[in-house]
Amino acid sequence: MLLEVRHVTQYHYAEPVRESVMEVWMQPQKGIRQRLVSFELELDPAAQLFSYADPFGNAVYHFDVPQPHDRLNIVARSAVETQTPPPLPDALDQGEWDRLRSDFVRGENFDFLTHHGFAIETQALRAYVAQHQLDELRRRDPLSAVRRLSETIYSSFGYEAGVTRADSPIDLALKAERGVCQDFAHIMIAICRSWGIPARYVSGYLFTDRQAGDRSDPDATHAWVEVFLPSTRWIGFDPTNNVEAGERHIAAAVGRDYNDVPPSRGVYKGEAESQLAVGVSVRRARAALTEPEFIRIAQPSFSRSGRRRGPSGGIAYDQQQQQQQ
Known part of the structure; x- marks a missing residue:
């Protein structure tokens, strides 16, 4: 495209x-x-x-x-x-968790495993994880767990501009149960890192398709998440729109959080x-x-x-x- x-x-x-x-x-x-x-x-x-x-x-x-x-x-x-990325498998084997714990993976992705800036664990985030039983997802393989996490964030938050600001902590969106792409990305990143899955913030643009169910603002920049799995390398998830990052997503920059x-x-x-x-x-x-x-x-x-x-x-x-x- x-x-x-x-x-x-x-x-x-x-x-x-x-x-x-x-x-x-x-x-x-x-x-x-x-x-x-x-x-x-x-x-x-x-x-x-x-x-x-x-x-x-x-x-x-x-x-x-x-x-x-x-x-x-x-x-x-x-x-x-x-270009459309190659399709992801339905699941990975449970050995992927062991591969994520390897010294090589942890060393190469140190910046994206450490809580930082807006993407941090807070009491409100731990309460959200407990409320939606998200730690139970760790019984699944990492790919299935991340996929389900993205779906949960999509379904449990309303998209509404003006509730938070660019410098708002994630607790504000967690309390309001509303926010924008940036908030959802930070929440997802913080949870993935707590599971030992490297996750990074992606800043860019989206060619919005309302017929596909996109709810993000078509006249604004966009943000989503990439996670690193040894078997797939970096793959993108857009919790705002409940889709995997694809040919409509244009990545401009990656970092630990928005401030980068x-x-x-x-x-x-x-x-x-x-x-x-x-x-x-x-x-x-x-x-x-x-x-x-x-x-x-x-x-x-x-x-x-x-x-x-x-x-x-x-x-x-x-x-x-x-x-x-």
Whole structure:
């Protein structure tokens, strides 16, 4: 499937700020089942782009806008050819648990076995596991257990934007029994890691199909989970939509949790209030690529607690894209 993505990010400042320094994780990955045809970033004000690979192998672009400005627009355009992954077996043998406990698997996947950031065990998570008898799933093989876990998260949570924020702990979604893709991914990751199954957060996009039962927002970024099983390697599960990750999923970056791979993150110097607007459009390449149907007004992109002294002594505020995935 050939897909085109347009991801628009707009920062607006109440008055000119002196400088912005930003990083973005928006380039789709290159892989066997995902071929990156093209990628470009358009910046306004214009700035020189640099790039590097982060510790997880993701492509990160960064730039500096040193002159005063009252807005910052980032437009990322991608064309990606995806393929349907090979079908997974119905089950694996029970020996897969032993293979997961091997020193090699644990050593190679240490980062994705350790609770971190938003994907952590809490009292509320343990209560959720007990309520749904999820630890009983460990009597099954790992693949069947993960598959059933994804189904349980899908059926036990309602999808609703605005209940949580990008920086909300999982306990908020667990208490409300509602949330968005990011929340469900963190909950699933934390449970998988508690079982000894390496799990990582995937940030990207989804070509939404309402007829297939997708409930995630078609005009937003998306997030799902990949787990590592020695017999299958990394495989993706989308607990938001109760599907295995397939040709409609476009992976942009992987990490331990959302904080490793936000779509954009940076700082600016100045006292001005800021506002963030985001729009995403994912379309088949044969169709005319249009502007996003709407621009989502997100939460203010910084908090006063993010205030700190910049290297030159000026005031800098952290700003991070707050549109939830």
